[in-house]
Amino acid sequence: MGEHTREIQIAGRDRWYRGYISVDGVWNVNDTTTRIQVTAALDDKYAAEYGTHYDVLVNGTVYRSYDVLLNNYGNWATRSSVTFTVDVSRGASAWSCPVQVHVYGKTYNNYYGSAGGDAWATVYASIPQRGYSQPRPPKNCKLQRVSDTCQKITWDHDYTGMDGAYPWAGVYVDRRTDDGSWVNIADVSWDIENYTDNSTKAGHKYEYRLRAHGPGGSSTHASVGTTYTTPSAPSRVEAVKAGATEVTLRVYGAAPYANAWGVQRSADGGSTWVTVSVTSEGEDPAWLDLHDKSAPAGTVVYRVQAKRGSLASAWVKSNSVTTITPPLAPKVTGLRSVYPRHDNTTYYVQWEPNHPDGSAQSAAQVEFTQPDGTVKTTDIKTSATRSAFVPKVNGTWKVRVRTKGLHADWGAWSGYSAFLVADYPSCWVASPATDGVLIDSVPMTVKVSASDDTGIANATLTLSEVGGATIATSDVTSLKPVEIGSYTTVKNGIDYLLTLTVTGGSGLSKTATRRFKTHWAEPATPVVTVTYGDDLTCHVKVENGVSAYSVEETALLGPMALEEDAGEIAMLGTITCDGNELVLGDASKCVGFVVERVLEEGGHVLASSLLDAQETIDRVPPLNADFRYRATGTATNGTSSYTEVKANLHAECMALNFGQDASTLLKMALDAEYSTSAARSFNSYHFADGGENYGLPQSYALDESDLATSASCLLERDGHDLFRKIMRTQWQGWWRGLAGERAFGAMTFNESMKSAGLWSASAKVEHDVFEEPSNG
16 A cells, blocks of 8 residues: 655645655565565646646655646546656665655746645655575684693684675584584684684594584585594503513503504513514404514513504503413312212313413323322323313322423423222112002111211211101211101101212212101091180180991991092091901090191190190180181000181170280170271482482381271270279280281270260270280
């Protein structure tokens, strides 16, 4: 849209004229020029035969100028107009270019110029910032090594101002370390011509490049150069004697950018050093070999440094080596003190060469002296450090070794190393004489036999379940019969293994085994009866089971039991043959009984010496949970049998028991509630992890825990009186919950009156290791 000037009135009459200006288009000709298309006009209304003039200006400069004679007897109409283009400059920043029209009266062709003054109208064309080309790169780039940790870079600029085509905004500094990837390390301002890198380290190669950047993009890279810091010292230098006058220096951890090596040699233990020339060849990626081919006689030591131009690492000292001398006596290894005699089994003697000149073993001799004095020497013509032998002859053997290196002479013999060759002992279990025999009583008498030319040093007899743990061990070095096993350790109907281990005077050992199975007549199975008391106790009565066999019509009665797991009927007592008949003998009776309560967490002996038809009282059995009672009866001959019965004491209340035998009982029935809390001890530590875990600690459990149970109920008068007595006299007791829970420990008590004749009572028990009450 264009703009009109104000309307100019002619001579105070209804005669008018005005100017008009507009920018029709703006476009860029190139990076520095923008073209504007301008339209200007002069309009008139009811005006005739009056002289006027208008000028068209762009950025203050008149580009068009016209005289116009008004000649219009009607409404507004364009009397004169012009459209043209003007090129304007693009600068360092965008700007608004003014475009104007100026109109005023002027006598033209003898027609009077109108009065009424002049008028202006202005519009603006938006001229964009000039365009830019790709910047030119820095020039005259230079790199100066200041130190291992400081490198200085300088350059000259090659830019224009923002009104030119090649302005800079800054310079990127890139670095590459050890031929790796390029990394940008700095972006410096356009007006700076140097940069100092203070982040380098010794033992590296560094390359630098520069690149200018600006509104026209980024320039090409300009190489600055390459520098090296002081080479790293070798990690280790190993000196190895390679010949009569040659020492090889094996340099480990060689600096990758070292281009020379400083090598010095000392013949006086490091007091003085002389520089030597070396050659390098046969390098391995893991090391570098330097060769001193003119090593002097005697013991020498070297030191090596990595070099790069004038830069040199610290010296690294080698081990010392000695010029060619005969070897010292080797160290014999790998020998046992005794070997079993064999005609075709090969054993080995080993040794460690002792070559002070550092040369490798080139040959060895191994000398064996047999028990009869026969000497046999084995020649080794390689670097092998072991030799085979077959111990065919019993007795004491001797062996010694000597080696050869680069020197023409053999080294010293080692001292003699002696060893014994002997036969294994001979041993066997004489009784039981065969495997698989049945043993009908324990302890059993075992006879053993053994012999050895070097004497019996030790003999041990062990009894174990087949595939199981050892039950008993006995010393039978005297080879006398020994009794082993008892009814408390040996089970009936189980396979057992006797193992005889004999060690001869030579130190060699031999074993012999004998396998047997136990089978003896067990006493009659006990009968267990469990009754439940109102005082939340269990009464366990034990009686002898049926011990005699009898026949009622077609039924056989007697000491028999169904083994559900095996699906078999076990018949106790004795079974013998009388001609063609089987004769059943009565089972013996038990003379004493042991009664145990069996829970998942383990068992507890309630009574250990009950007689027939006696009972024991369990005062703290679990409530409302399945458990078992086991009764084990023992006959006069030491054999035993047992039975188990299931039990479940139903209760509708909790129980608190007190006293040494837990005979004081408080039932917690009315509105009874309880809760248990547990806490495990631990240590927490805060580690310096750089915020990786947001400052949170790490915790570690300790082998400690605390449990507590709080129980409460309502008590009537009788319960209240008992609870008050307990509060005065007790500090420790047992608590039993409604689902088999049990706890023992110190207690604290609390009671308050709820209403007339009704009290609220609570007890808190701190769980201790569970202790059973006295039951005697």
